[in-house]
Amino acid sequence: MSYNCNIYSILVISFFLFFIKSKAQISSKDISRAIDLKSLDHPYLYFNESEKKDLIYRIENDSESNDIFRELEAKAKVWLSMPVYHNIPIQGKNTRADWSELDRSSKYSQYYSTNRNNSFLLAFLYQMTGNQKYADKAFEFADAFCDLTTWTQRAHEFPIIYSRIMPWNVPDDQVNFNFDHFNGDSGRIMAAVYDWLYPALNRAQRDRIRGALLEKVITRVRGDYEFHWWATAYRCNWCGVCNSGVGLAGLALLKEHPQLTDVVAESFNRINSMFNELGIDGGWQEGGGYWNYGVHTSSFFADALKRLTKGKFNLFKNERLRQNPVTFPLYISLPGNQSLNFEDSRGTSLVGSPHLINKLATETKSPIAAWYRNEFFNAGNNIFDIIWPNPKSIGKPPANPSIHFRTLDWWVMRSDFKDSNKVVVAGKAGMNDDPHHGHLDIGHFIIYWKNNYFIRDLGMSGYDEKYFDEDRFNYPEANSEGHNTIFVNGEVQISGKYYKKAYDYSVGGKVIEFRSSTSRDFVLMNPTNAFSKKELKHWTRSVLLEKPNLTLLLDKIKANNKDAYYEIRFHPGVDYQIHKKYVLLGSGESKMALIPITDIDFNLIEGKHASQMVNPTQNFKWIKYFDIEFKSESDNVSVATLILPIASKNEIDEILESKSISSNHSRDLKISFIYKNKTYQYEYELTENGYSLK
Numbered sequence: 001m002s003y004n005c006n007i008y009s010i011l012v013i014s015f016f017l018f019f020i021k022s023k024a025q026i027s028s029k030d031i032s033r034a035i036d037l038k039s040l041d042h043p044y045l046y047f048n049e050s051e052k053k054d055l056i057y058r059i060e061n062d063s064e065s066n067d068i069f070r071e072l073e074a075k076a077k078v079w080l081s082m083p084v085y086h087n088i089p090i091q092g093k094n095t096r097a098d099w100s101e102l103d104r105s106s107k108y109s110q111y112y113s114t115n116r117n118n119s120f121l122l123a124f125l126y127q128m129t130g131n132q133k134y135a136d137k138a139f140e141f142a143d144a145f146c147d148l149t150t151w152t153q154r155a156h157e158f159p160i161i162y163s164r165i166m167p168w169n170v171p172d173d174q175v176n177f178n179f180d181h182f183n184g185d186s187g188r189i190m191a192a193v194y195d196w197l198y199p200a201l202n203r204a205q206r207d208r209i210r211g212a213l214l215e216k217v218i219t220r221v222r223g224d225y226e227f228h229w230w231a232t233a234y235r236c237n238w239c240g241v242c243n244s245g246v247g248l249a250g251l252a253l254l255k256e257h258p259q260l261t262d263v264v265a266e267s268f269n270r271i272n273s274m275f276n277e278l279g280i281d282g283g284w285q286e287g288g289g290y291w292n293y294g295v296h297t298s299s300f301f302a303d304a305l306k307r308l309t310k311g312k313f314n315l316f317k318n319e320r321l322r323q324n325p326v327t328f329p330l331y332i333s334l335p336g337n338q339s340l341n342f343e344d345s346r347g348t349s350l351v352g353s354p355h356l357i358n359k360l361a362t363e364t365k366s367p368i369a370a371w372y373r374n375e376f377f378n379a380g381n382n383i384f385d386i387i388w389p390n391p392k393s394i395g396k397p398p399a400n401p402s403i404h405f406r407t408l409d410w411w412v413m414r415s416d417f418k419d420s421n422k423v424v425v426a427g428k429a430g431m432n433d434d435p436h437h438g439h440l441d442i443g444h445f446i447i448y449w450k451n452n453y454f455i456r457d458l459g460m461s462g463y464d465e466k467y468f469d470e471d472r473f474n475y476p477e478a479n480s481e482g483h484n485t486i487f488v489n490g491e492v493q494i495s496g497k498y499y500k501k502a503y504d505y506s507v508g509g510k511v512i513e514f515r516s517s518t519s520r521d522f523v524l525m526n527p528t529n530a531f532s533k534k535e536l537k538h539w540t541r542s543v544l545l546e547k548p549n550l551t552l553l554l555d556k557i558k559a560n561n562k563d564a565y566y567e568i569r570f571h572p573g574v575d576y577q578i579h580k581k582y583v584l585l586g587s588g589e590s591k592m593a594l595i596p597i598t599d600i601d602f603n604l605i606e607g608k609h610a611s612q613m614v615n616p617t618q619n620f621k622w623i624k625y626f627d628i629e630f631k632s633e634s635d636n637v638s639v640a641t642l643i644l645p646i647a648s649k650n651e652i653d654e655i656l657e658s659k660s661i662s663s664n665h666s667r668d669l670k671i672s673f674i675y676k677n678k679t680y681q682y683e684y685e686l687t688e689n690g691y692s693l694k
Helices: 002-023 028-034 049-061 063-081 107-129 132-146 181-200 203-221 237-252 258-276 288-308 319-323 327-331 354-364 367-376 383-387 470-474 649-658
Strands: 403-405 410-413 424-428 445-449 452-455 486-488 510-516 520-526 536-546 550-559 564-570 576-578 583-587 590-597 603-611 621-632 636-645 660-663 668-675 678-687 690-693
Touching: 028 258, 049 063, 049 107, 049 383, 063 107, 063 132, 063 383, 107 132, 107 181, 132 181, 132 203, 181 203, 181 237, 181 288, 203 237, 203 258, 237 258, 237 288, 258 288, 258 319, 288 327, 288 354, 319 354, 327 367, 327 403, 354 367, 354 383, 403 510, 410 510, 410 520, 424 520, 424 536, 445 590, 452 583, 452 590, 486 536, 486 550, 510 690, 520 690, 536 678, 536 690, 550 564, 550 668, 550 678, 550 690, 564 636, 590 649, 621 636, 636 660, 636 668, 649 668
Parallel strands: none
Antiparallel strands: 403 410, 410 424, 424 445, 445 452, 486 564, 510 520, 520 536, 536 550, 550 636, 564 621, 576 583, 583 590, 590 636, 603 621, 660 668, 668 678, 678 690
8 A cells, every 4th residue: 555655656746747847937047047158159059160070070981971061062063153143033922822923933932942041051061161162152142032021931921821720729819920930940041051151251241141030030029929829839830940940040149149048948938838749659630741840940949959058958858759759750650651641741751851860869869769760761861960960879669560649549550660561550539629730530540551552541632722721621631521431411520620719629539449469459439529410429430450461440330310321431542443342452463352341231332522722723633432331220330341452352252251240239249251261250349438349
């Protein structure tokens, strides 16, 4: 009894200390005391003169760093000869809709990125070589970039962004949109330009960049955080991107403006609050791409502040980030250098970059981060791969390749992280409370095998003028009709947040049960509350992965009325053929069969979504899907769906002839079939939460 009490006390105290630490706010005075402002001498953001010697040594002796630097020098031959124009192209007024020639033109965006990025890379070359020609040309590009009236881009100014549904922790009454994530990126990049070019510039040149950082970054935000929606959007990537840009601008100008310790403190506090919203398993509700954008950009500020405060203020020690620095990007990775494209993530590449993973592995000492870096990524190709080198640790993988992200209620089931011959099944429950990048997809799942989605997520539609408005939920890519869910009498899922209306945090679903072993994974979800429940009364879905490649769904659906019309939807990612009692997915040696198992008469019906972005230059497209459709006199139905690799028609016939689903009218249900001469039998027990696998 005493032992248990002591353990309980320790846990309570530990939680209390974590809560205090994670919520602690630092002040301008804290930053002033932690940084020796009088000793600041440019460069100092990411390295100082002494540390620069280590970078030069690395460039000379490390093959990866040497390749990056030699490529940079070669490209600089073009930049040194490139004329720099000060005739700023006109930016279109409806850049997300492409209505006019100016909207469709890329001249403004090219002018914007070319001047900024070339200045940044040439400034680094100057620091590594001491060659004044690089500094002179870098300033030419910087001068042109500083000449822009604003570093905010049109897509995020009032006429377009005003009708956006605001994310969690943001009041709806938003009217100020003079600072966006492009501005945050530019503040971060130009802070480094100022820091690196400082020794080579005259006073007027320094003041040119300093003035732009003050005018276009600092004074737009300083003292006015309450009027910037992203400042408290702690579950949104913008919070990290924008605060990092402001914070780094403040750090770069501390030598001249020591009072800017206030914006440094604000950036620390707000990025720390964003890191606190990482899930207890490292998950990020916006998806992999936006985990990367938020964490990546925040890491630049975190590194500079850690260095300047000699480790006293170290965002890499945030417990949520430190405990799971790469858990989310690793577990949503897919063989073939892809990643899950849930929400608005494209999923066409791995999540993260070599230099970011280098940094996270180094700062957190995570063996899993080191393993992810070395096993999944090739050599770096960015100057920050020189500044943040590979820690050279082999690392080790997690013991279990399957996971339930408990805060998000996403889940991934598989036998191996890298073997493309073994199936990956992934899905999600969770809340429908992210109107920024979330989809109405509770109960949704995908199947990935041999580097292809056999059952897919549509991903993002592309960003147009309406996609972040309430019209978002009319796009098949974002609404429940475009996901692998179910429908009773056509009822679709709802959002927990609509335009200028209060949040309803009850809207969504949850994972009831998750089990994982070396031979079998199982998840049980209850997505019922994702619907208004006018037609649907209750729905549970379980997914079983018999490793390595057999997937079995079980949907238990209860309608509010008898004689309801049911649809169980699937979006194929490969060629398919619909037969009377099954669907054949794929071709050649990579085929799967999708076979319903139910005692209800059903039809397999093909359908298609009409998809059109609000953009005249984007082509209309049809998106195909198929449904298991049926009507039932009962208001309570159970349908299993088997999805597994098939080598021949005989294997399909074997399953069709042997499959059965039966209930003993108590609390049990049994599913059985024969596959490759082996009998598979699964028994479920009906609990208050649905059918649980025995």
